[in-house]
Amino acid sequence: MVREDGKRNFVMREDGQEDSVFSGNMPRQAALKAARRLDPASSESDAEANATEIRLREKGTDKVHIFDAWAWEEDAPDDKPDWMGDRITKGNVSKKGIEHIEE
Helix, strand or coil: EEEECCCEEEEEEECEEEEEEEEEECCCHHHHHHHHHCCCEEHHHHHHCCCEEEEEEEECEEEEEEEEEEEEEEECCCCCCCCCCCEEEEEEEEEEEEEEEEC
């Protein structure tokens, strides 16, 4: 379902359980937010080699968006705000497809 601001809500599915909610205009935007919650690797190339499958169900529909996701840590930019730490977590995703659930 689309909210008033145009964003949609996606729920992370793990072993039939749905717990974390991520929002975004597109499924990829929500998947990128979810990817940053993964255990980060030391570099992007190491992280991509060990990609994790994540499944996001769009609330109000039977669509489950499937992505390969990975995260890594890198140094924060020089112009970072004061509250930001010296290391940041970045994430990336690659879409594998869509499934429809029957419940």
